[in-house]
Amino acid sequence: MTTVGFWIYLMSDCLIFAVLFATFGVLVHSTAGGPDGKGLFELPFVLGETMLLLVSSFTFGAGMLSAQAGRKKQLLAWLAVTFVLGLAFIAMELHEFSTLIHEGAGPSKSAFLSSFFTLVGTHGLHVTCGLAWLIVMAHQVVRFGLDGIALRRLACLSLFWHFLDLIWICVFTFVYLREFL
Structure with missing residues (x-):
């Protein structure tokens, strides 16, 4: 039942992101005479962010394999690596946001930038919640071991x-990459 409920939650999150993507798609050219994405975005930097998140997906998957094999120490090590990669992603995103704001390209500059900050910031907020959840799960595994409850919760976190x-692959393609193609 927990897994079904979590899938329902993920589908509601899909709807949230669908609305944010649609809003961005409508407002992408509403720059109010200000800068557009091509003039603002640094594709190699964002590609670095993307690689961090993709590698973190691999490390989380390795952690789940360790969990299913009952290897608690390996699981905790993989969760720690995943956490560091996710934290580095968030740090890069915050750096990008602060650089844009410092350059005068904050969310109040145009509808395009407002929708950009909302879409990318919402994803960043989700990653931050995922990082907090990683800490909680690591604590639970240390304290209670790899019982059925922990495995089910880890499976939900893995889905998330x-x-x-x-x-993020959609954000990278639809927001950043399209500016350079």
């Missing part, structure tokens, strides 16, 4: 983390 990677 991979969902975030999928959303």
Whole structure:
């Protein structure tokens, strides 16, 4: 039942992101005479962010294999690596946001930038929640071991983390990459 409920939650999150993508798609050219994405985005930097998140998906998957094999220490090590990669992603996103704001391209500059900050920031908020959830799960595994409850919760977190990677691939393609193609 927990897994079904979690899938329902993920589908509601899909709807949220669908609305944010649609809003961005409508407002992408509403720059109010200000800069557009091509003039603002640094594709190699964002590609670095993308690689961090994709690698974190692999490390989480390795952690789940360790969990299913009952290897608690390996699981905790993989969760720690996943956490560091996710934290580095968030740090890069915050750096990008602060650079854009410092350059005068904050969310109040245009509808395009408002929709950009909302879409990318919402994804960043989800990753931050995923990082908090990683800490909680690591604590639970240390304290209670790898029982059925922990495995089910880890499976839900795995769905969430991979969902975030999928959303980021869409963000990378639809927001950043399209500016340079």
